[in-house]
Amino acid sequence: RKKYGSSVCAMEVVYNVTQKPYIDEEVAKLLQLKAKLGGDDGKIQFVLKTPKGTRDYNPKQMAIREKVFNTIVHCFKRHGAETIDTPVFELKETLTGKYGEDSKLIYDLKDQGGELLSLRYDLTVPFARYLAMNKITNIKRYHIAKVYRRDNPAMTRGRYREFYQCDFDIAGQYDAMIPDAECLKIVYEILSELDLGDFRIKVNDRRILDGMFAVCGVPDDKFRTICSTVDKLDKMPWEEVKKEMVNEKGLSEEAADQIGEYVSMQGGMDLAERLLQDPKMSQSKQACAGLTDVKLLFSYLQLFQITDKVVFDLSLARGLDYYTGVIYEALLTQAGVAPVVAEAQNGAPGSTEESVSVGSVAGGGRYDGLVGMFDPKGRKVPCVGVSIGIERIFSIMEQKAEACAEKIRTTEVQIMVASAQKNLLEERLRLVTELWNAGRGAVQKNPKLLSQLQHCEESGIPLVAILGEQELKDGVVKLRVVATREEVDISRGELVEEIKKRTL
């Protein structure tokens, strides 16, 4: 094992000295190797950690996570969505050709004989595979599950290699823009309910982007790569983006300047109307189709009462290949929100597709061609959906919970059965049995009464039943309300009924 460890180390220490995160990572690796070599006794030890980019959730984190999930699921259900589940891995070929450049981030399973498998990269492609496989042409579904991205370790920005996505999608033929508007309504409802501060939802359309590139003189074969550069606009100033377009991607300065004019535009329905009259933009059929749909979309957003947070933004250009129409992205704009910092121990690399902005917490769009890629006859099922990225939301909620010193309950225990004397174990067990059988949450503990009472106060257990020799002789049990510290003797025979009444 020692030899193996060393050779791994030698292979991997080929770093670029300018990259601080990379160096940190190598130091962590060396520390691990040191630990592996053992202490003074020379014993070889385990490296006690979770894989890079992953983490455990402790009970408090789970309680917060469940709260966030409940809010999200409740909203999805309000909108009539059903839920499905798919395996954590798919046939490798199911994922092939769906993610463009990001494909290199897919985790493959080892070939141990049989099928070649990969961990799912998102929930959208498995959903499309599910629709095609079951010939479903109409469904509103949500799916909350973990996805996996082997992201570049240099990009540590509080993002994980294993992380949750909460997806809501509408598949099927509908009147134009109705399901698209509903997805935005859902993002609005969820971000409002979670109370994460102010937010903004940016909207654009792939057809508008492509039309814009066409009328600005971008060659057809450069649409995707120029689109990737535009995508960087919320991380770098226009001047740098322009430089990349001209110097790296070989676009003419004139074309770049024309793009620059368009991508600085933000507005609402009015902007869509103005661009439909724009002498240049209106030359593109594609752009006009997109602009007409954005206009219609905004009319529905008005009915849904959410135009105050939605912006038509021509600089929005999401990375994934499969979008065909409307695209959107939600960002938290509140100043006070601290950026999520990677956990030192595990690294925690992020996704290229989603790291568009530090404040981005949801994104999605229309993908009318994806299901057809799986159908043997190429039959298309129009789809639009949204994905809520939970990790960032979760860490904000965690910070908030810590800040306000809120007591988070991690169990549902309603009553602690304690005794003053150790030999009352049998009595304690009899009582918890009666309580469990009555469907109540109960635990029994050894008689260190004072520390038990303190535990109840800290963890929010509301009631304590205290058994004592004298009370047993008198046929009563002392019932204590933890919050008020008030105590009352209750006849043993009526105890369970009394507790049932108090813990409805």
Next chain:
Amino acid sequence: RKKYGSSVCAMEVVYNVTQKPYIDEEVAKLLQLKAKLGGDDGKIQFVLKTPKGTRDYNPKQMAIREKVFNTIVHCFKRHGAETIDTPVFELKETLTGKYGEDSKLIYDLKDQGGELLSLRYDLTVPFARYLAMNKITNIKRYHIAKVYRRDNPAMTRGRYREFYQCDFDIAGQYDAMIPDAECLKIVYEILSELDLGDFRIKVNDRRILDGMFAVCGVPDDKFRTICSTVDKLDKMPWEEVKKEMVNEKGLSEEAADQIGEYVSMQGGMDLAERLLQDPKMSQSKQACAGLTDVKLLFSYLQLFQITDKVVFDLSLARGLDYYTGVIYEALLTQAGVAPVVAEAQNGAPGSTEESVSVGSVAGGGRYDGLVGMFDPKGRKVPCVGVSIGIERIFSIMEQKAEACAEKIRTTEVQIMVASAQKNLLEERLRLVTELWNAGRGAVQKNPKLLSQLQHCEESGIPLVAILGEQELKDGVVKLRVVATREEVDISRGELVEEIKKRTL
């Protein structure tokens, strides 16, 4: 791709003609290859399936699954358990040396640079890793998550390669047998509540098994392998088990016969007492320690009122290496329960460890050494736990739901907003917005009124708000109760309040 497909086929068609399931599998593979070669147009197509041994869950299955999970979680919480989560993969070395022969079933991830990873094989080893890593010496925790086993495809018995485990474990120093008894109480409560028919919980102790082997003259180095043979007693008759012991494993006939006498014994506390007096058994210190604990265990099971379903059974010998004390397994015994049949499409191989009996739905035991294997200083944390295998329970529930033609709701929609005329879209959108904003589950549909009403009856949506031209002029909306078909006109201004009242 064609060439690749053919070579995979050639490599894998090396089958044993006596193995029907294997042949079926090969036929399925060939059909897949045929599909891949394409239709008459010669177009190469996708193989549209989930990986072997896995499946999707559709919305109805999800509704049943959630119901089962709720029952289980509620029971775990009643007993004061918190929940945690761990990553789906662990460092490969975390799993190494924990599962004995079953280790070959672990899924490894491809080495794409960086750490070597494996998918979790159960939730127990990640739990022990979590405890050691966080230096936790006392916790009651539950964990419901998927685990992964690359099982032998010949063993298709309705078991999956990706399946859920619902684990409850108690870690920490307690009075002897108290947490062990609580695990049994939990199994009893869950199986009773799920209403799966009669069941039996078998109990034994690793120390009794080892002591029994010792006094019967089994050499020390054959304990584990003889234990594996004993493990087969509920799949084959004693005569065959004996043959394996004598002919394959080289045990003396005399020793085998002595084992045969013991493993036919079943009983309760009385059997433990009798064996403590047994001239041979009582010679083993280990066996006596185990028997004394089983006696104590049964005294607690009496207080917990569950002795009617628990049997002390000397033939129970669970496969996993890490058990050190009490072991147990729950079996459904109801005659009417159909065996779970593998889905033809996906295969569905099972686990060697758990396929002990077709009726087995839960198992567990004490593992006092596992956490110490992860601690740098070898500090031990005593643990006992139980794992509920959900797949079999789930398929029984599914059969029951089908049998009684029970309507399973897959959404939480409380009201459908419909209209008689298509041009009332705006009015419909306004109303659903008000309902969503009031926290109610609502959908709006196109005006095919009759089919909408039928959809409501089928899917259990209780209310319909019907908009019509005339009603709009009169300032009212028709509210229909789906179950009774009664309709009433309600003023548009009071509509949302009225619906809120009716859908508390």
